[in-house]
Every structure is written in structure tokens, then in C-alpha cells.
Amino acid sequence: MQKIVTLAAASALLVLSTAAGHAGTLDNVKSAGVVKCGISGSVPGFSAPDDKGAMQGIDADICYAVAAAIFGDKSKVKFIALTAKERFTALSSGEIDILPRNTTHTLHRDAALGIDFTYYNYIDGQGFMVKNSLGVKSAKELDGAKICIQAGTTTELNLADYFRTNGMKYTPVGYDTSAQTREGFDGGSCDVLTSDKSQLAALRTELKDPSSASILPETVSKEPLGPVVRQGDDQWGDIVRWTLYALINAEELGIDTTNIDELKKSSTNPGIKRIVGTEGTMGKDLGLGADWAYNAIKAVGNYGEMYKKHIEPLGLARAGSVNDLWTRGGILYAPPIR
Numbered sequence: 001m002q003k004i005v006t007l008a009a010a011s012a013l014l015v016l017s018t019a020a021g022h023a024g025t026l027d028n029v030k031s032a033g034v035v036k037c038g039i040s041g042s043v044p045g046f047s048a049p050d051d052k053g054a055m056q057g058i059d060a061d062i063c064y065a066v067a068a069a070i071f072g073d074k075s076k077v078k079f080i081a082l083t084a085k086e087r088f089t090a091l092s093s094g095e096i097d098i099l100p101r102n103t104t105h106t107l108h109r110d111a112a113l114g115i116d117f118t119y120y121n122y123i124d125g126q127g128f129m130v131k132n133s134l135g136v137k138s139a140k141e142l143d144g145a146k147i148c149i150q151a152g153t154t155t156e157l158n159l160a161d162y163f164r165t166n167g168m169k170y171t172p173v174g175y176d177t178s179a180q181t182r183e184g185f186d187g188g189s190c191d192v193l194t195s196d197k198s199q200l201a202a203l204r205t206e207l208k209d210p211s212s213a214s215i216l217p218e219t220v221s222k223e224p225l226g227p228v229v230r231q232g233d234d235q236w237g238d239i240v241r242w243t244l245y246a247l248i249n250a251e252e253l254g255i256d257t258t259n260i261d262e263l264k265k266s267s268t269n270p271g272i273k274r275i276v277g278t279e280g281t282m283g284k285d286l287g288l289g290a291d292w293a294y295n296a297i298k299a300v301g302n303y304g305e306m307y308k309k310h311i312e313p314l315g316l317a318r319a320g321s322v323n324d325l326w327t328r329g330g331i332l333y334a335p336p337i338r
């Protein structure tokens with residue numbers, strides 16, 4: 001009997017939580033007057049407060065751009081800082097509307113957690129940072145190392161795979177936040193810190209002595225990072241996905257914050273006109289106004305402007321990397337806005 005009652009309660013909960021995940025996010029966001037945005041809040045380049053307390057980074061920019069696309073006002077965002085472990089429940093339960101939190105697209109997350117991936121705002125891979133005093137030049141020399149790592153991440157899983165594949169042993173030293181991981185590494189609790197390479201670059205700048213540590217050359221995984229939405233609301237997924245596509249297409253078409261107003265007034269290029277909202281029904285198709293993409297680009301710049309502002313300062317060059325546009329040999333490829 002007890003079991004039946006518990007099962008019934010569990011399935012009622014499931015129905016409730018599924019219902020919460022279904023359509024209506026745009027209406028909910030409009031009536032709340034803000035986009036609730038789940039970020040880490042402590043990864044420079046992705047989401048971290050500047051010296052005035054404003055959230056900055058390419059993850060934060062996704063939410064500013066979506067808020068601008070909906071409200072014509074990038075300030076209509078409420079940021080909610082989440083640990084890696086908390087992030088997916090926060091999204092599926094409705095606590096947040098978008099999760100752009102250096103989050104890797106994987107099959108299990110996509111198919112089993114009630115969430116959907118949109119596209120990528122940074123294509124990353126996992127690496128290792130070591131103390132120079134170890135004298136190690138390759139990840140293949142890490143047998144027996146103590147490794148600082150963050151719980152609830154793909155990093156944990158890839159680490160196990162990499163060491164098993166290479167017949168090596170390690171001792172994991174787990175933490176909940178990247179700041180704790182960095183402190184653990186700085187304080188000598190481990191010899192190695194492993195994470196997405198973009199984050200290793202950021203964390204290295206925050207060490208007591210950045211020149212005491214190096215990032216090894218190996219990239220041991222694929223970490224395509226991008227904004228995630230709740231499963232079951234296709235319109236909302238489309239809004240987030242196409243806002244990101246608009247930022248990438250803007251770069252490809254040469255639209256940026258310095259020329260967008262002029263282009264809106266006088267461009268005769270149909271591809272540009274569809275993005276700035278002077279031709280076509282794109283905004284209406286998404287349930288938004290004609291200026292949705294214009295406002296998004298005005299708010300954060302095109303993808304190249306975002307990269308230059310937030311990622312280049314970490315020392316991560318874009319030219320020749322996967323994060324460049326497909327027209328320049330990278331793999332960023334946004335479908336056409338038409």
C-alpha cells in the first residue's frame with residue numbers, strides 16, 4: 001500500500017513537472033518582466049561580475065541578447081548563479097528560463113534530463129593545468145597524480161575515461177565550485193587541475209602566481225558549450241536558438257554595433273534587411289517584434305564582437321580555431337535567417 005501511494009505521488013509530481021516544462025515560457029517571461037538566466041557567475045569570459053557589479057561574458061551575453069530580442073531592453077535579465085550540480089534541476093523545475101552556463105551538450109543530458117540544447121557559443125575541450133615544479137610536459141606523464149576537479153561535470157567523467165584508456169591511475173580531489181578547485185590547486189591539495197580549456201585559461205590568471213603553472217598541450221574531450229532550455233517548449237527553444245544564430249549570422253554579413261543603424265536605414269542586401277527587420281516576417285514567426293535581432297545585436301554586438309570583448313582577454317586566439325566562422329575555416333555555421 002505504502003508503495004502504491006508513493007508511486008502515485010511520484011507520478012503526480014512527474015505530471016506537474018512535465019506540465020511546468022511545456023509551452024508558455026515566452027508569456028511567463030513577459031509577465032515576469034525578466035528573463036531568468038542561470039549562469040556560473042564566477043568564470044571570467046563566460047559570466048563574472050565586472051568592477052561595477054554588472055555580469056559580463058559570452059554566457060551573460062546570451063541572456064542580454066534574448067532579453068533585448070523580447071523586451072528591446074537588455075537590462076531585463078535576472079541572473080541566478082548555479083553550481084554545476086544544481087544547474088539542470090534549476091532549469092527543469094522552472095527556476096530559470098535559460099541555462100547558458102559553460103554547459104556541454106551530451107546525449108545523456110539532452111535525452112534524459114528534460115532539457116534541450118540550442119547551439120554553441122563556445123566550442124571547447126578538456127585540458128590539464130600543472131604546476132611547473134612537476135616538470136611534466138604531457139598529459140601522458142600524469143600517472144599517479146592528485147587531480148583537482150569539479151563535481152557534477154563532464155570533466156569528472158572524461159578524466160576517468162582518459163586515465164583508463166591510457167592505463168594510468170589518479171586520485172581525484174573533488175570540489176563544488178571552480179573557485180574552490182583553484183584554491184585547492186593553489187594550496188597544494190593536488191598537482192593538477194583539470195577543466196574545460198577556456199576555464200583553465202581563466203583560472204590560471206587568478207592563481208597567486210600565474211607563471212607557476214602551465215596548461216598541457218593535450219585536449220582530451222569535446223565540450224561544445226551553449227545555452228540550454230527546458231524540453232517541451234519549442235517556441236522558446238526557437239527564440240533562444242535563433243537569437244544566437246542571429247549574432248553569428250550578423251558577423252558573417254558584416255553587421256556590427258558600429259554600422260547596424262546605418263545598415264537598417266540604407267542597406268539593400270536582402271540578407272541584412274531580414275536580420276535588421278526591414279524585410280520578411282522573421283520576428284512574427286518567432287512570436288516577437290520585427291526588431292528582435294536588431295535589438296539583440298545592438299545589445300551585445302555580433303558574435304565576433306562578443307568573442308573579442310570577453311574571450312580574447314583570456315589569451316584564447318580565435319583565428320584558426322574551431323570557434324571561427326565556417327567562412328574562415330572554423331566550424332561556427334548558423335543556418336540562414338529567411
Ligand SMILES: N[C@@H](CCC(=O)N[C@@H](CS)C(=O)NCC(=O)O)C(=O)O
Nearest residue numbers: 040084102103104153154177178199
Ligand atoms: N562543460 C562542463 C564543465 C562545466 C563546469 O561547471 N565547469 C566548472 C569548472 S571551472 C565551472 O564552470 N565552474 C564555475 C563555478 O563553479 O562557478 C560541463 O558542462 O559539465
